[in-house]
Amino acid sequence: MTQPQIELDVARDEALWSLYATEYQRLVGLARLLVDRREDAEEVVQEAFARTWSNLGRVKGDLLPYVRRAVVNQSRGRLRRRRTADTHRPEGGPDAESAESGAIRGEQARHVVERLRQLPRRQRECVVLRFFDDLTVPEIATVLGVADGSVKSHLHRAMTTLAIELEDQR
Numbered sequence: 001m002t003q004p005q006i007e008l009d010v011a012r013d014e015a016l017w018s019l020y021a022t023e024y025q026r027l028v029g030l031a032r033l034l035v036d037r038r039e040d041a042e043e044v045v046q047e048a049f050a051r052t053w054s055n056l057g058r059v060k061g062d063l064l065p066y067v068r069r070a071v072v073n074q075s076r077g078r079l080r081r082r083r084t085a086d087t088h089r090p091e092g093g094p095d096a097e098s099a100e101s102g103a104i105r106g107e108q109a110r111h112v113v114e115r116l117r118q119l120p121r122r123q124r125e126c127v128v129l130r131f132f133d134d135l136t137v138p139e140i141a142t143v144l145g146v147a148d149g150s151v152k153s154h155l156h157r158a159m160t161t162l163a164i165e166l167e168d169q170r
Contacts, residue, residue, distance in 0.1 A: 016049070016052060016056065016063055024049075030133050031044040031074070031075050033124075033128040033132055034071075034125065035078050035079060036117065044071055044074040045074075047074050048067055048071045048073075065139065069144075072144065079121075111166070115161075119161060122154050123155075125144060126151055126154040127158045137151045
């Protein structure tokens with residue numbers, strides 16, 4: 001490896017560490033809304049950073065959109081694996097929510113999250129990226145790999161559904 005290449009690699013590593021330090025908690029929050037469980041969300045984000053690090057040489061430009069997209073993709077995979085495992089799991093009681101989690105979330109927030117989880121996957125992803133992560137429509141389109149118009153359509157449908165579902169909460 002040549003000296004300029006080594007310096008470039010070190011700079012990219014430092015950029016990724018900086019991104020990890022500043023965005024980790026927000027990305028865990030994003031993943032939490034997509035996969036429901038904090039432990040799963042933390043693993044999703046850690047895996048997204050690990051995969052980003054292993055592909056640093058191929059990532060062009062800003063690392064945050066790449067990591068965000070990796071978080072969304074890892075969340076999808078986690079949910080797919082969970083669905084498969086649930087179909088093969090023997091009958092039993094549902095997972096109990098932790099006392100800490102129950103104390104933190106109020107009844108109204110729980111209701112909103114339940115309604116959010118009932119949305120179709122793409123609509124849920126758009127809403128979470130827009131309102132939790134404060135991304136713009138073009139940024140969401142980049143993360144999800146879809147057109148701006150698709151994001152707008154998914155957001156509109158999701159917000160219409162949520163407005164109807166949450167009418168009694170006002």
